[in-house]
Amino acid sequence: MWKNLQDHHAKVADRRFETLVDAERAAEFTAQADSIVLDYAKTNIDAEGRALLIDLLDATGVAAKRDAMFAGQPINETEGRAVLHTALRNLDGDPVVVDGKDVMIGIQDTLARMSIFSTEVRTGAFKGQGGKITDVINIGIGGSDLGPAMAVKALAPFHDGPRCHFVSNVDPADIAGVLRQCDPTTTLVIVASKTFTTIETMTNARTAQAWMAEKVSDTGAQFAALSTAADKTAAFGIDPSRVFGFEDWVGGRYSMWGPIGLSLMMAVGHVAFRDFLRGGQAMDRHFQSAAWHENLPALLALVGIWHNQICDYATRAVLPYDNLLSRLPAYLQQLEMESNGKGVSMDGADLDVPSGPVVWGEPGTNGQHAFYQLIHQGTRVIPCEFLVAARGHEDDLHHQHQLLVANCLAQSEALMRGRTLDEARDKVADKFEGDELDRQARHRVFPGNRPSVTIAYPQLTPFVLGQIIALYEHRVFVEGAVLGINSYDQWGVELGKELATALQPVVEGAQSAADKDGSTAALVAFLQGNGV
Ligand code: F6P
Numbered sequence: 337m338w339k340n341l342q343d344h345h346a347k348v349a350d351r352r353f354e355t356l357v358d359a360e361r362a363a364e365f366t367a368q369a370d371s372i373v374l375d376y377a378k379t380n381i382d383a384e385g386r387a388l389l390i391d392l393l394d395a396t397g398v399a400a401k402r403d404a405m406f407a408g409q410p411i412n413e414t415e416g417r418a419v420l421h422t423a424l425r426n427l428d429g430d431p432v433v434v435d436g437k438d439v440m441i442g443i444q445d446t447l448a449r450m451s452i453f454s455t456e457v458r459t460g461a462f463k464g465q466g467g468k469i470t471d472v473i474n475i476g477i478g479g480s481d482l483g484p485a486m487a488v489k490a491l492a493p494f495h496d497g498p499r500c501h502f503v504s505n506v507d508p509a510d511i512a513g514v515l516r517q518c519d520p521t522t523t524l525v526i527v528a529s530k531t532f533t534t535i536e537t538m539t540n541a542r543t544a545q546a547w548m549a550e551k552v553s554d555t556g557a558q559f560a561a562l563s564t565a566a567d568k569t570a571a572f573g574i575d576p577s578r579v580f581g582f583e584d585w586v587g588g589r590y591s592m593w594g595p596i597g598l599s600l601m602m603a604v605g606h607v608a609f610r611d612f613l614r615g616g617q618a619m620d621r622h623f624q625s626a627a628w629h630e631n632l633p634a635l636l637a638l639v640g641i642w643h644n645q646i647c648d649y650a651t652r653a654v655l656p657y658d659n660l661l662s663r664l665p666a667y668l669q670q671l672e673m674e675s676n677g678k679g680v681s682m683d684g685a686d687l688d689v690p691s692g693p694v695v696w697g698e699p700g701t702n703g704q705h706a707f708y709q710l711i712h713q714g715t716r717v718i719p720c721e722f723l724v725a726a727r728g729h730e731d732d733l734h735h736q737h738q739l740l741v742a743n744c745l746a747q748s749e750a751l752m753r754g755r756t757l758d759e760a761r762d763k764v765a766d767k768f769e770g771d772e773l774d775r776q777a778r779h780r781v782f783p784g785n786r787p788s789v790t791i792a793y794p795q796l797t798p799f800v801l802g803q804i805i806a807l808y809e810h811r812v813f814v815e816g817a818v819l820g821i822n823s824y825d826q827w828g829v830e831l832g833k834e835l836a837t838a839l840q841p842v843v844e845g846a847q848s849a850a851d852k853d854g855s856t857a858a859l860v861a862f863l864q865g866n867g868v
Contacts, residue, residue: 353380369622379787389638412824421590425616451606466521474599476528479588486663493729506536532568562595615802633810654697657744665697681820720788754784
């Protein structure tokens, strides 16, 4: 299956793809979904390569797997679960049946309850002991934090609700920093945990409870919970009227479309939140209906497969030229690496190609003044993914936005074109001569021929954010389906959790470190010697 692509790659690997990029290619290697454009012309994928990549989709039955996901079949095979985050944004309410039951009824009911509660909080109809809620603290980690934290930041221009804070780390510095900014009598704490057992979240929730108890007589009245575990939220003392439940067929890192998005709804209101859902739904429809060569999630996945599995580029940089998306790389790290960082296929066999790449990034132009040196002149090729809006939200500062856009386009152009030794010599010919000219020029050579894609959109609105996030979710789905892995479990996080639980009494000094390896025992001794 991979051989044809590997052979094709061997044939084209050395050419400079810059020579291919004319207006015709630009049109042919661009796809659009509603107002979002994906330009993948600045890659070494040609029409033959794209056809071979699309063959992969057909050979691995991606269309049938996609349809099975949307239909609620248990495609998360290791956990025996459906994968139905798409139902959370199925705003038309068309039936989605799991085990003979239409799940849309519960989803719509919960969305309506969230809307009512968030409106009550935002208008002041729901009060804390000290009056109208001024601050909302979302306590959660992983998928119960990264999605809403990213989206609350992304939609800052639409905020008209209480201030939203996010606490995720068990490091006390995280929660202490947030609590210092809040008045317990006007704060609502949202405990976000699918399982309601995650140690970091439950520890922080108890700390917040104790903090609030110093000033508030009924702390339970200022707590809400987002979870699949109603028994555990009740045991924690949170009234069922403020518990927003969801089902186990919503994966943690795919959960921001439902109750886990409550903090976002608090910030921007339920109307804007529904626009966000509508954007996700629009991308779902595009993914389900567009031909592969016009299908954004499929194309983004195929470019990823080309770069990672075929060209062997081990990492990918996500570079938003949109400061509002500054948390997108962190969000994508969980979405992509927890989903596709697997070593075995669904049937337990070892993968015969590498699994998903390392995903990393920072907003431009900050990255330009930090790590772009390595992207341009380092010895490893790092495919880049640029995101850019035509317009920002600061109309009076549009000239700054234009400068931002120019920087974004310049980077992809520079990565592709590079600079030859002759061009570099010309640059410094007035300063140096002879061998020194040559030596100086060599430091100014850019190899170029480095691939990138650009995702462009008119402006970051709730709808567009929904499209972008669903685009990435489906990209992950397609990559996972081609590799034949389960993108919806996460067994790789378990071992560390188990060992941490076992190490806690050792760190606290209640148990000896004697049965630990020498390194761990020595580190425990050092930390204990310094007051842990
Ligand atoms: O440890 C990984 C993980 O299970 C993620 O998949 C999940 O998003 C996160 O922990 C938080 O889980 P929960 O929402 O159950 O607290």
